[in-house]
Amino acid sequence: MKFIDLQKQYNKIKDNIDNDIKSILNRTDFVLGKKVFNLEKKLADYVGISECITCASGTDALLIPLMAENLKKNDAVFTTNFSFFATAEVISLVGATPVFVDIDKKTFNIDPQLLEKKIIEVVNKGTFKPKAIIAVDLFGQLADYRKIEKIAKKYNLFLIEDAAQSFGSSYKNKKSCSFGDVAATSFYPAKPLGCYGDGGAIFTNDKKKAEIYRSIRVHGQGEDKYDNVRVGINSRLDTLQAAILLSKLSIFNEEIEKRNKIATYYKKHLKNIVEVPFVSNNNISSWAQFSVLAESDKHRNEFIKYLESKNIPTAIFYKKLFSELEIYKNLEKSSFDISRNISSRIFSLPMHPYLDSKQLEMIVQTMKEF
Missing domain, CATH: 3.90.1150.10 (Aspartate Aminotransferase, domain 1)
Structure with missing residues (x-):
C-alpha cells in the first residue's frame, strides 16, 4: 500500500501524458511553451480569477508576490506557526520578519481572533510595522477568509492565500486561490493537483501586479529577457510539467x-x-x-x-x-x-x-x- 499512489493515476491518463510529452520533445518548446499558457488560462478559468502566473514551485509562488511588495527588515508578516517551512521561509528570504500566530483547535488553520490580537500587539510595541498576512489552507481546508479578509482590510495589510495544499477546495462555491489579494499554490507531485516535479502558480485579479510577477519570474525582465527592470529570479514552469498538469486537470x-x-x-x-x-x-x-x-x-x-x-x-x-x-x-x-x-x-x-x-x-x- 502506498501513502499516495501516483502510479494508479498515471495508468488512467497514460496515453494522454505520453503523447503530450512526445509532442513537446518534437517541438522542443521546453520553457514557457504553448502548453504553459494553455494551462494558465485553464487554471484561471477553474478558479474564477482573471490572472494566473505559473512558476517553478509553490515556494516561488509565495516568494514572488512578497518580492513585489519590497518588504524590509522591520516589516512584519503574520502567519501560522503550524505549516510546511516554505510559508515562513519566504518571509525571511525577502528580509521581512515573520510573526507567528497560533491555530484554531478544530481546523488547524490560523486563528483570526489571535491574529488580530497579535497585530494590535505589534502595532502597540512599535518595533515592527505590520505589512502582510500569509494565511495557510492546511491539509486542504480553507482558512477563515470571511474574518481574515476583514482584518486585512481593517489594518491595510497585503493578504496572501497560501493554497499549496488546497487547490480544488471551496467555500460557498468560491474556489481556493480566489481569496486575498493574491494566492499561491503548489504542483509538487503529492499535492491534490501535482505534476512530475516541482511547479507552482500565482493567482490575482490585479493586472498590474500580475505583470510584475511575470517579470520577476524571468529575472525581472522588461521588454524582453535582456531588458531587466527589476531584480527577479529564474522561476519558469517547464512545458513538460504544464502538459502533465493539463492531463491531470481533466480528471x-x-x-x-x-x-x-x-x-x-x-x-x-x-x-x-x-x-x-x-x-x-x-x-x-x-x-x-x-x-x-x-x-x-x-x-x-x-x-x-x-x-x-x-x-x-x-x-x-x-x-x-x-x-x-x-x-x-x-x-x-x-x-x-x-x-x-x-x-x-x-x-x-x-x-x-x-x-x-x-x-x-x-x-x-x-x-x-x-
Missing part, C-alpha cells in the same frame, strides 16, 4: 469527489478511535492529507508503529513548530499551546483518489484492532 473534479468520499468513509469508521478532521460549514476540502489526532505523543508513536507493522504507511505533518526552530530562536516567544498540542498528537493516513474499498477496510480494521 481533477472526479478525483476531488473521490477524495471526499474516502474522507467521509474514514470519518464514519474512525470517529470512535481517533479524533477525526473537522470541516467547517459550507467548506469542501481537497483533502491533501487526512490527519487524525491520537491521545498523546506516546499513543501516536505506538499507533504508527502498529500500522507500519501491517504495512500501512503514515506520516506526521508537522513535528516541529516554526517557533521551535533554531533559526527563529531570537523572535519573541508566545505560548502556542494549541499548535504545540496538535503537533504532538497528529498523524496522517493514506489519502489519494485511488484507494479501493479493500484497502480502506484494511486500514480501518487495523486501527480498530490496535
Whole structure:
C-alpha cells in the first residue's frame, strides 16, 4: 500500500501524458511553451480569477508576490506557526520578519481572533510595522477568509492565500486561490493537483501586479529577457510539467469527489478511535492529507508503529513548530499551546483518489484492532 499512489493515476491518463510529452520533445518548446499558457488560462478559468502566473514551485509562488511588495527588515508578516517551512521561509528570504500566530483547535488553520490580537500587539510595541498576512489552507481546508479578509482590510495589510495544499477546495462555491489579494499554490507531485516535479502558480485579479510577477519570474525582465527592470529570479514552469498538469486537470473534479468520499468513509469508521478532521460549514476540502489526532505523543508513536507493522504507511505533518526552530530562536516567544498540542498528537493516513474499498477496510480494521 502506498501513502499516495501516483502510479494508479498515471495508468488512467497514460496515453494522454505520453503523447503530450512526445509532442513537446518534437517541438522542443521546453520553457514557457504553448502548453504553459494553455494551462494558465485553464487554471484561471477553474478558479474564477482573471490572472494566473505559473512558476517553478509553490515556494516561488509565495516568494514572488512578497518580492513585489519590497518588504524590509522591520516589516512584519503574520502567519501560522503550524505549516510546511516554505510559508515562513519566504518571509525571511525577502528580509521581512515573520510573526507567528497560533491555530484554531478544530481546523488547524490560523486563528483570526489571535491574529488580530497579535497585530494590535505589534502595532502597540512599535518595533515592527505590520505589512502582510500569509494565511495557510492546511491539509486542504480553507482558512477563515470571511474574518481574515476583514482584518486585512481593517489594518491595510497585503493578504496572501497560501493554497499549496488546497487547490480544488471551496467555500460557498468560491474556489481556493480566489481569496486575498493574491494566492499561491503548489504542483509538487503529492499535492491534490501535482505534476512530475516541482511547479507552482500565482493567482490575482490585479493586472498590474500580475505583470510584475511575470517579470520577476524571468529575472525581472522588461521588454524582453535582456531588458531587466527589476531584480527577479529564474522561476519558469517547464512545458513538460504544464502538459502533465493539463492531463491531470481533466480528471481533477472526479478525483476531488473521490477524495471526499474516502474522507467521509474514514470519518464514519474512525470517529470512535481517533479524533477525526473537522470541516467547517459550507467548506469542501481537497483533502491533501487526512490527519487524525491520537491521545498523546506516546499513543501516536505506538499507533504508527502498529500500522507500519501491517504495512500501512503514515506520516506526521508537522513535528516541529516554526517557533521551535533554531533559526527563529531570537523572535519573541508566545505560548502556542494549541499548535504545540496538535503537533504532538497528529498523524496522517493514506489519502489519494485511488484507494479501493479493500484497502480502506484494511486500514480501518487495523486501527480498530490496535
